[in-house]
Amino acid sequence: MVLDAAVAAFIEHGYDATSMGLLSSRLGLSKAAIYHHFPAKVELLRAALDEALGGLEGVLREEGATRGSAEQRLAFVMSGAVHVLVERLPYVTLLLRVRGNSEVERDALSRRREFDRAVTALVVEARNEGSVRSDIDPSVVTRLIFGMINSIVEWYRPEGPESADQLASDVLAVALEGLSAS
């Protein structure tokens, strides 16, 4: 698929260093064929970032994220984010490298911040219901937990021993209960 190949090239060479010529030779397609679907290189980036962001935003709209206690909804969102990351690994990898160098990148960062705000609001709700500790700033909690989740792109390999379900369960265990055996 054109988009998959473009994302792989963006990750390998960087977005700026990936020309449409390079893409067309990697894909064995003419530039015209690529332009037919994506009229500019930035449209490939936009579509790729939308895959990642759409996945994360989709988690927030699922029933598990809208019904139940705040702690249950927070757990659902963390687990859902791990699944999105594993299932759309290259897309999320690309999203995490975005630094805001263009309009498309800035739009993506703004959607990411919106997602983070929704998670932080859930953390606040969970504190208020008494299920989540109240001695740490909620935005620091969100950053630490999503730091842990996002770091999975650095080492996760789909062919490895850890399934997405196992990994999501590990993340929930560490995030909610911590490492201590007690």
Next chain:
Amino acid sequence: MVLDAAVAAFIEHGYDATSMGLLSSRLGLSKAAIYHHFPAKVELLRAALDEALGGLEGVLREEGATRGSAEQRLAFVMSGAVHVLVERLPYVTLLLRVRGNSEVERDALSRRREFDRAVTALVVEARNEGSVRSDIDPSVVTRLIFGMINSIVEWYRPEGPESADQLASDVLAVALEGLSAS
């Protein structure tokens, strides 16, 4: 300082895109003056990565990392790593971007892996003494915890409200006890 300025330029423009000419104009120093201390650009990279790695390795040699229960030593190492990260923020930022594109980068990655192995060994010891949960693979535990710690470079600002001590205490609280209030 030459090294600080080089690290800032490497982070801003990327290592490859930072020429000695760019550095000399940023520093207001002649190239000859820079070469006097660092005979090649890669020596600046080596020295910068050594600042970050030396800091982390130093934590492992401190008394808190070598005496006491495995759980106490693990907590000491996590807290020490947060302090190194905050105190040497640009250096650790650079270290975390290294992908192994040269001999110097591969040496740095190998020292990072050695550090990770030492932490994983501590996690195993803490499991064996019964203080750390045994239902998660120790190398996954190390990756998740250091994913959380390393992600701090993405958002931490020295001028922000959070001190290094506060942040280290937040990380320990989340990592060891988790978010749950219970």
